[in-house]
Amino acid sequence: MKYMLLVCGDDTADASGMAPVEPWVETLGDQGVRLHGHRLAAPADAVTVRVRGGEVLRTDGPFAETKEYVAGFDILECAGLEEAVEAAARHPVAALGALEVRPFWPTEGEDDAETELRRLDAELTEAVRARDTDRVLTCYAPDATAFHSADGPVQRGLDALRASLEETFAGTTGPVHREVLRFRVHLDESIAFGHALVRLRATRTDGTERDETLRVSTGYSHTGLRWQILHEHVSTTDTKTEERS
Known part of the structure; x- marks a missing residue:
């Protein structure tokens, strides 16, 4: 307790x-x-x-x-x-x-923090699949910072993240499949860090297939009510090398 x-x-x-x-x-x-x-x-x-x-x-x-x-x-x-x-x-x-x-005030049915973080990641996966920008952004803190090396510039705040997401979704058709191959988390009382290997698959508007494996490092912050993504770094990686590590 x-x-x-x-x-x-x-x-x-x-x-x-x-x-x-x-x-x-x-x-x-x-x-x-x-x-x-x-x-x-x-x-x-x-x-x-x-x-x-x-x-x-x-x-x-x-x-x-x-x-x-x-x-x-x-x-x-x-x-x-x-x-x-x-x-x-x-x-x-x-x-x-x-x-x-x-x-602390007891909370009925309170899950441990790692369970909550895994649930947050699952919600992110479903929101991406549905191409629902608003739903994706609920997973992020208002002042979140994201760096996607494949896309270029750093995105700071929800407006920048929204623009990046809309650009990504506009370049694909149908669902965007986000498959978490590996997910590890280290947490403290109000902050946590996650390291994941994520496979992203989608069909581009020109008919070609996008299929890449990403290394995702995530910093989480607890707002007092729930966990949200505060910092995210995404980079492409070699699938075979990562799966052996």
């Missing part, structure tokens, strides 16, 4: 003798308990945002005036609450400030 660990500092405490945090981070990371985390800037750099009556109200500084403030966060994967509390108690800041341990 995942837990959010809010690291709360105390601006009145003397932190000069506090033990370094790095050993705690490294130990829990090696144990597979700490998945992700980061230190935050000081409360003076915070901005509090409220919307009242349709008007955006912005206030410099933290939400509440208090000597305790959130100095950082860590995401833990633990068997239960007691294990998460034990991990929090070993954090150096626990001796000076406080650590809030809060479980």
Whole structure:
């Protein structure tokens, strides 16, 4: 089960003798308990945002005036609450400030991240086969960047991707077959990288056949609701060489 660990500092405490945090981070990371985390800037750099009556109200500084403030966060994967509390108690800041341990909100039927990424890739395959540009673009983040060495320039953003897709579909007739020959993925809490070998087959408008094998490297980002493609690099490759590797 995942837990959010809010690291709360105390601006009145003397932190000069506090033990370094790095050993705690490294130990829990090696144990597979700490998945992700980061230190935050000081409360003076915070901005509090409220919307009242349709008007955006912005206030410099933290939400509440208090000597305790959130100095950082860590995401833990633990068997239960007691294990998460034990991990929090070993954090150096626990001796000076406080650590809030809060479980993630449970989601019924939640799939693991790799399953979601494979489902995303399957959706991309079906959208390409249907020549549905809008459906393809839902797989990409709004600020996605794609580099297709066979097509030339880098495409940045959905408008550029749309133009590239429409040009590709306009040059073919009938379905475009996208067959995933191999797909590997490495993921973290909110980012993932995929490496795939993809066979692309289609009939060009002049009647000739397009049949090529592509090496696809993909960077994924989790938006908080779902995974999307943030970066994509496609290059042609030698099928026999790749299948032996």
